[in-house]
Amino acid sequence: MTLYFTKEHEWLRVEGESAVVGITKHAAEELGELVFVEVRDAGTEVKAGESVAVVESVKAASDIYAPVDGEVLEGNAALTDDPARVSSDPEGEGWILKFRITNPDQLSGLLDAAAYAALIA
Amino acid sequence: MSTDSLLHTPLFSLHEDQGGKMVPFAGYAMPLNYADGIMAEHRHVRTHAGLFDVSHMxxxxxxxxxxxxxxxxxxxxxxxxxxxxxxxxxxxxxxxxxxxxxxxxxxxxxxxxxxxxxxxxxxxxxxxxxxxxxxxxxxxxxxxLEERALLALQGPEAEQALASLAPDVKTMAFMDVRALDVDGASCVISRSGYTGEDGFEISVPALDASRVARQLLAQPNVKPIGLGARDSLRLEAGMCLYGADIDETTTPVEAALEWSIQKSRRKGGAREGGFPGADIILGQLENGVARRRVGLLAEGRAPVRGGAPLYSDPAFADGIGKVTSGAFGPTVEAPVAMGYVATAYAAPKSPVFAELRGRAVPAVVASLPFVPARFKR
Known part of the structure; x- marks a missing residue:
């Protein structure tokens, strides 16, 4: 299991060819309490940088981008009734979607925990 | 985001002390929210009392x-x-x-x-x-009046909090205005606001503003509230935001603000017309308008926001208007919006469709306000 981060303030926990994706604690603090989370349909294939989900605070909607090429496997169903879970536990129970990685070579272009910490410092 | 080149209100240091997240707004550095966040601040105003800095006005x-x-x-x-x-x-x-x-x-x-x-x-x-x-x-x-700050104290406990510093406010009714001393500062207080709750707006000399604000924040159950909650509170209260819900292209009649045009200024009134655009506005009062500002309640939990087009049909064949403000309403606990629709669709419960990320979201026209006003009449 390897943990990666993106410049768009997402985290990606990779196990084999699949990954769990969420937003970082920093992003969750910036967005404030979420009121709605919508993940694209399971089976949707996306390129890195395309939107895979939308998270909404009271004030604004923000896209969640695919960190690498892949396919949406499932959204976190618990967020339908309790989107605020992303705000309270963004790197745990507030995960947003599961994702199948189709181009693992792109992972080397992502950040590790130290590089992400430096980015937001 | 740099806020270095922005103007500061007399309460800028207070906002920083209180942990305000400062953002640019109309050329000023203003607090979007404090540590509790927009949802909690919104609910606090509806249940207790909140202090807003509106000195940029x-x-x-x-x-x-x-x-x-x-x-x-x-x-x-x-x-x-x-x-x-x-x-x-x-x-x-x-x-x-x-x-x-x-x-x-x-x-x-x-x-x-x-x-x-x-x-x-x-x-x-x-x-x-x-x-x-x-x-x-x-x-x-x-x-x-450049040397005056403006504070808004809003919520069911606003009277109690302000009365501890200026007891006479208890005798004021909604839309009353009075010159009163607050902790030695010469203030002009109105019983009004932009939240749908009872409350006050307090014009205070800039030099006294921070002290008076701190005195109010020291009262039980008074918390500082940012612009984020100010927007969601006014939206639930059905009040217009200039630049979003009303602007140079919308008339007061289209905006459903005709209640603010008294009989004396209408056709046949003692001082009929005489203001810019009177021919058009008075004509609209007599003959109606092609579109009206309405409230909108969308199905589901996804907020429909300003700019979203509105249609009479889910296939987007017949455009009938657009959303001008929308957010998740923390008190309503559902998405709330307002916008303009063709007059045929302006009656409450009219079904419409909003376009959201390419999909048709069913919505109904709703009476405003979304949350009943609690003014002290």
């Missing part, structure tokens, strides 16, 4: 050169459709500056206090409003 004194407040009121009626002459001493009224097309240049509050009219106008419009009045009201002295 323009406060303007208008007096007739003759010294007669009736003359000042008559002069201001050349620019707005409300009956200003009828405002009694110590009362205030909501109105709009209009243009020749009947569009809204700004919306504002006008209070009458002794020989003076006191106006509160929007931050983004204040320079234009002052220039307009200085050009058009040559029989008046138009004086921007």
């Amino acid at each position: 323009g406060q303007v004194k208008v007096r007739a050169r003759s010294g007669s407040v009736e003359a000042a009121a008559k002069a201001l009626e050349r620019l707005v459709p409300a009956d200003i002459v009828a405002i009694k001493n110590g009362r205030q009224r909501y109105t709009q500056f209009t243009n020749a097309q009947g569009g809204i240049l700004d919306d504002l509050m006008v209070a009458r206090l002794d020989d003076t009219l006191l106006l509160v106008v929007n931050a983004a419009c204040k320079a234009a409003d002052i220039a307009l009045m200085q050009d058009e009201l040559v029989d008046c002295l138009v004086e921007p």
Whole structure:
């Protein structure tokens, strides 16, 4: 299991060819309490940088981008009734979607925990 | 985001002390929210009391050169459709500056206090409003009050909190205005606001503002509230945001603000018309309009936001308007929005469809406000 981060303030926990994706604690603090989370349909294939989900605070909607090429496997169903879970536990129970990685070579272009910490410092 | 080049209100240091997340708004560095966040701040105002810094708004004194407040009121009626002459001493009224097309240049509050009219106008419009009045009201002295801050204390516990510093506020009714001392500072207080709750707006000398604000924050159950919750509170209260829900292209009648145009200024009234765009606005009052501002409740939890197109059908064949403000309403616990629709769809419960990320979201037209007003009449 390897943990990666993106410049768009997402985290990606990779196990084999699949990954769990969420937003970082920093992003969750910036967005404030979420009121709605919508993940694209399971089976949707996306390129890195395309939107895979939308998270909404009271004030604004923000896209969640695919960190690498892949396919949406499932959204976190618990967020339908309790989107605020992303705000309270963004790197745990507030995960947003599961994702199948189709181009693992792109992972080397992502950040590790130290590089992400430096980015937001 | 840098806020270095922005103007500061007299409460800037207080916001930083309170942990405010400062953002640019109308040229000022203003708090979007504090540590509790927008949802919690919104709910706090509905259940207790919240203190807002609205010092970025323009406060303007208008007096007739003759010294007669009736003359000042008559002069201001050349620019707005409300009956200003009828405002009694110590009362205030909501109105709009209009243009020749009947569009809204700004919306504002006008209070009458002794020989003076006191106006509160929007931050983004204040320079234009002052220039307009200085050009058009040559029989008046138009004086921007640069050295005054404006605080809003809103919520069911606002009276209790303010009365501990100025007991006389207990005797004020909704839209009353009075000059009162608050902790030794010479303030002008109105019982009004932008949340749908009971509350007060307090004009205070800049030098006293921080001290008075800290005194109010020291009262039980008073918390500082940012612009984020101010927006969600006013949206639930069905109140317009200038630049979003009303602007130079919308008339007061299209915006469903005709309640603010008294009979005396309408056709057949004692002082009929005489303001910019009167022919258009009075005609619309008689004959109706092609579109109206309405409330909208969308199905599901996804907020439908400003700019979303509205249709009569889910296939997007028949465009009937657009959303002008939308957010998740923390008190309603559902998405709330307002926008303009063709008049045929303006009746409550009319079904419409909003376009959201390419999908048709069913919505119904809803009466405003979304949350009942709790003013002290």
